[in-house]
Amino acid sequence: MRLSDIAALVGGRLLGDADPELTGAASLAEAGPGDLSFVADARRAAEGAASAAGALLVPPGLDPGRPAIVVDRPYEAFAQFLARLAPDPDRLYPPGVHPTDVVDATAVVAAAAIGPYCVVGAGAVVGAGTRLGPHVVVGSDANVGRDCVLHAHVVVREGCRLGDRVIVHAGTVVGADGFGYLPGPHGQVKIPQVGIVEIGDDVELGALVTIDRATTGRTVIGAGSKLDNQVHVAHNVRIGRCCAISAQTGIAGSSVIGDGVVTGGQVGIADHLVIGDGVRIGAQAGVIKDVPAGATLFGYPALDFHESFRITAALRRLPAALGRLRALEGRAATDAPKRGK
Amino acid sequence: MRLSDIAALVGGRLLGDADPELTGAASLAEAGPGDLSFVADARRAAEGAASAAGALLVPPGLDPGRPAIVVDRPYEAFAQFLARLAPDPDRLYPPGVHPTDVVDATAVVAAAAIGPYCVVGAGAVVGAGTRLGPHVVVGSDANVGRDCVLHAHVVVREGCRLGDRVIVHAGTVVGADGFGYLPGPHGQVKIPQVGIVEIGDDVELGALVTIDRATTGRTVIGAGSKLDNQVHVAHNVRIGRCCAISAQTGIAGSSVIGDGVVTGGQVGIADHLVIGDGVRIGAQAGVIKDVPAGATLFGYPALDFHESFRITAALRRLPAALGRLRALEGRAATDAPKRGK
């Protein structure tokens, strides 16, 4: 793609006269003469100067020393260029319904592309523009919206509902039974999980994610939320809009997560909690109490980050502090006779 | 379903003359006029009164203010009603062997239903009444018992054995190789994992669970145990009967877990440990030593919960305590000249 075309694509201004052809995109450190890269902001100017990239996206006021495009937000413009490098969806997901697909006669399928060996159950609905990879299973009476992408081996169990423009990565399971049992005379008795999962528009679920169906009612993932690989969402959880949940995090049953909540990886949130809007939770934290909106937490048990950092720093001084305590006790014991005790 | 029919189903007593028709089940907070809900015990009486449910299951002595059924254990009765709302298994798993199934000529399959695209290997056995979802793989010489349900994409590798009434949720892998290597001159050398997995009757495995085959011998899951999504059980682990292991917990190789052990989510149990009967382990705990029967543990390293809670409370006071220590040392230093030191 010519640099001038890229400038038009991203709404940027070409710097200088050179208009090279670019064939790839890379980080500043890895880019070569055929690649476009980007300098996110002025702090990266030195990395930009050192890069071997054939052209750069730069913020205003930065001299790139090579062909460049000036834009206000270079990382955003870079992402727009990346979209041009992504494989043609028709190559990944050839249009049409593959002859091997097993689609129930009562299913209503308007999808753009269904890969080999998909199974669509009775009464299911798959919306227009949606692409299903190989081996996807859409259960009875499930409903997948428009312009979704379900990668290979995804399972959407009976009755579950996905909105529009939902992306689900390979192997993810939507609608498995929640983990619910009652004690019985001969061991635990299974509580039927007759609720569903409801996933909002523009949600993206990573690979090997589990979102369990509700006991009754719905497990909900709000519009625009993004869940990373191997996240687990238990039955009856409600996640708000525009959250970002990092890999391997687990949210236990019936907890309610607000809008715009962000977590690091491997976070654990206990059951029946309320987490307010805009909360940020550090990686590996263990949240065991309700969290007010806007809080930032770290640690296990998760605490406000100021307190958590103070404790972490204090912990490193603890072994020596015990020795100092013992020394003080020794001095006090020595002094005691003098005080006539 | 008429309330009187539900009363007969659960062995309860109809309260009053009203006999409405109910079409659904819901929590007290979410229920509407067509729903049955339940008041678990007297502490929930206020929530029951506030509910919009058309009818309630109530314990003796509680006035529901609407059509109701009196039972000793309302949650249990509710679970029985939920079973009536679950989809017809024949709709989810149509009876018969699908024409696309690849079943080896030497396999013995008595299953009630095998979904599309299942693969059953040489010498495998699948018992009567069992239902397999789409894409299930039962390996050579594997043995699946009677009245099991294996959801879509489940893999049971060669030689592994499942008892009766085992439920395995989507995407779970039974019998992958244990993680075993020996150092060699050119890197790590794989130790062949020639043992199997043996799963007892009435076990339920969540979605995307991994149970590894043994190096030699068996990895065992005892009858009646329930494992939540994304649990990992390493090679040669033995889990006792009627355990409940919550999501994303990992149990390392050769550990032996007793009967009736309960863990929270994201627990880690180290290798070659012995965990006694009835042990309870809190979420995110890290167990690195043997645990006597009946103990309750929290934290990392996991400690008896009394001690763990004392430490957690003390931790929050630690930063201030270091300041207090420093103050005492300052006073002792000031006093020192007076004492002729």
Place this chain on the structure above:
Amino acid sequence: MRLSDIAALVGGRLLGDADPELTGAASLAEAGPGDLSFVADARRAAEGAASAAGALLVPPGLDPGRPAIVVDRPYEAFAQFLARLAPDPDRLYPPGVHPTDVVDATAVVAAAAIGPYCVVGAGAVVGAGTRLGPHVVVGSDANVGRDCVLHAHVVVREGCRLGDRVIVHAGTVVGADGFGYLPGPHGQVKIPQVGIVEIGDDVELGALVTIDRATTGRTVIGAGSKLDNQVHVAHNVRIGRCCAISAQTGIAGSSVIGDGVVTGGQVGIADHLVIGDGVRIGAQAGVIKDVPAGATLFGYPALDFHESFRITAALRRLPAALGRLRALEGRAATDAPKRGK
């Protein structure tokens, strides 16, 4: 197999004249008269004497009291015997391309065995000697090397590259999109992930592992490395050669892991870190800073193991220490009037 044949196989010396036939392998505790077991070293001599094994592999200088083979490294020899007990690969993975395979006309497939219902995309390459289990998906332009084994349901997405003799266990997903977004006016905007995954020779990936494709460039797993079940490797991570990463560990984006790094289970490594060669990280640790080569870390935040153990031991004394501190303060307050303050 006759004991004399096993001796020839492992390059050991038969002890005594007996040459029994052995049919299985087991641990010392579980072995019976038809089994071969092994005594790893002299410390296990008592367990060896107590074993019911029909024959033993023993180190020099140890009297087994039964038919035996003397070898320098008994565990290694045992592993060689286990390889003889493993099922015939042709029974697990019948040679040939199954008639149900959907292989694009432009794919180049030299594999020894492709199981039922595999899907191989446009321009993909699968090397000679490789075996694919049922339902494996090899995406467009992906490249799988020679003598690999990809178990059931494995997904290798477009463009990704596997070296030779790579083993991938069931359900693993190679090449899902990295977790990358930019803030936008209407929520988070997806950054296309146009890089690939590159897996070196002799790598083994456990079951239900996720290795994400890079934003640009490559996510790399170095030759000889072994990753256990449910490990997560984020986009643009580089793992060196001959590492061993235990189950459920997560490595966040762009971190660089050296050669020969070993982690326990459930470890978390933050993003953009550099972990040196030969680092060892204990289970459940949380690594949030760069780690120099050769270090051994435990805990959260992960610290050098000496310091981590001192802190863990000190933590158990903390509640009592707060009481001792309070006592000292009480004595100092009592003394204060006497000192004229």
